Amino acid sequence: MSEHVWCHGPNCHTQDTQDRIRGVKGSKVLRTRKVKQYSNHIKMYSYFCSNGCYNDFANKYVREVIAIAPRTVALETPIDVEKTRLTDWSGNSYTETKIVRVDNNGG
Ligand SMILES: [Zn+2]
Numbered sequence: 001m002s003e004h005v006w007c008h009g010p011n012c013h014t015q016d017t018q019d020r021i022r023g024v025k026g027s028k029v030l031r032t033r034k035v036k037q038y039s040n041h042i043k044m045y046s047y048f049c050s051n052g053c054y055n056d057f058a059n060k061y062v063r064e065v066i067a068i069a070p071r072t073v074a075l076e077t078p079i080d081v082e083k084t085r086l087t088d089w090s091g092n093s094y095t096e097t098k099i100v101r102v103d104n105n106g107g
Helices: 051-060 062-068
Strands: 004-006 034-036 079-087 093-101
Touching: 051 062
Parallel strands: none
Antiparallel strands: 004 034, 079 093
């Protein structure tokens, strides 16, 4: 595996920064940045040089990305809701609402 990949941001090569300048006088370009790869640490940002490049990619290809794992039904997390009546420093009472996760693993 190569130690670098090219940033996958579709507009990376259009950003005016000095580190992107390549070429000789008369034929200079702004070039896509390289992103260093760490073989045991592959994450989304292993393919993008910045949050901006990641956002550009995600916004351009959102339909394709969603098609990989479409959410067709809502997910649910079982909970209990505990309400406790309390009194604040000035003597006014109020209700504290606490969300408690329910363990559904055979308990
Ligand atoms: Zn980039």
